[in-house]
Amino acid sequence: MKSRSDDPVVALVAAAGSGSRLGGEVPKALRPLAGVPLVAHSLARLAAGGVERAVVVVADGLQPDFERALSDAPIPWQLVIGGSERQHSVRRGLDLIGRSGPAEIVLVHDAARPMVPPSVVAAVIAAVRAGHVAVVPALPVVDSIRRVDSRGTADGSIVSEVVDRAPLRAVQTPQGFAYATLVAAHDHVARLGLEVTDDAACCEAIGESVHLVPGSRLAMKVTEPTDMVVAEALLAAFGEQVRRS
Ligand code: CTP
Ligand code: MG
Numbered sequence: 001m002k003s004r005s006d007d008p009v010v011a012l013v014a015a016a017g018s019g020s021r022l023g024g025e026v027p028k029a030l031r032p033l034a035g036v037p038l039v040a041h042s043l044a045r046l047a048a049g050g051v052e053r054a055v056v057v058v059a060d061g062l063q064p065d066f067e068r069a070l071s072d073a074p075i076p077w078q079l080v081i082g083g084s085e086r087q088h089s090v091r092r093g094l095d096l097i098g099r100s101g102p103a104e105i106v107l108v109h110d111a112a113r114p115m116v117p118p119s120v121v122a123a124v125i126a127a128v129r130a131g132h133v134a135v136v137p138a139l140p141v142v143d144s145i146r147r148v149d150s151r152g153t154a155d156g157s158i159v160s161e162v163v164d165r166a167p168l169r170a171v172q173t174p175q176g177f178a179y180a181t182l183v184a185a186h187d188h189v190a191r192l193g194l195e196v197t198d199d200a201a202c203c204e205a206i207g208e209s210v211h212l213v214p215g216s217r218l219a220m221k222v223t224e225p226t227d228m229v230v231a232e233a234l235l236a237a238f239g240e241q242v243r244r245s
Pocket of ligand 1: 013014015016017018019020021022028029057082083084085086087089090110111112113221222223
């Protein structure tokens with residue numbers, strides 16, 4: 001494994017979604033959490049964890065809003081227009097990173113995870129520096145899980161069976177990569193027209209193995225309106241602790 005002890009770290013922040021499940025007037029990444037847009041929270045946490053610059057992927061037409069939202073960001077950032085799927089947005093961010101200076105380590109982060117602790121960011125970076133080409137923060141699944149049979153039955157009732165959750169992990173961001181590996185993985189997936197759930201899955205499609213580090217409940221994703229309420233409460237209870245972690 002190649003050690004990447006001095007390589008610069010850039011974050012690719014995916015913020016080009018509309019947030020249709022969250023709803024509301026403002027696109028999700030610009031939605032305020034304790035008065036600060038989600039995307040600005042994300043950049044602050046990434047910077048505190050060791051990221052040196054960021055490329056933020058945004059929806060066309062919203063550049064002025066993101067420029068305002070990020071005016072106090074602690075690290076330099078650039079905006080790029082995203083695509084119709086998250087995968088396309090990440091690809092566009094990777095292209096800009098490739099054109100804008102040296103980056104050996106890329107952290108791909110969802111703007112929708114505004115509270116990721118800097119300690120998780122730092123752990124992801126450390127694992128990539130140690131030579132892992134694809135690193136994912138993950139948590140054990142706490143809910144009981146059932147698998148449903150989509151065919152149902154003749155009387156229309158849903159058939160399901162319990163799934164052993166012990167070996168299951170819920171995946172978070174930021175996911176960390178050797179830049180060249182992630183670009184090769186995205187090229188491969190685009191060439192074959194594969195649909196993948198995240199960037200680590202892209203890397204698996206080219207035969208790379210994914211290294212897990214512990215995630216955090218604080219790195220929850222804001223998806224639905226109830227998540228904003230939970231995020232506000234978590235920030236009020238643990239915000240100071242997160243800033244110092
Ligand atoms: N994202 C993106 N480009 C897209 C779609 C999503 O950059 N074409 C980003 C979102 O901005 C978000 C992250 O990917 O930060 C995770 O996606 P998700 O939580 O699904 O956000 P949205 O797609 O915005 O929400 P929804 O699916 O409810 O519309
Ligand atoms: Mg989405």
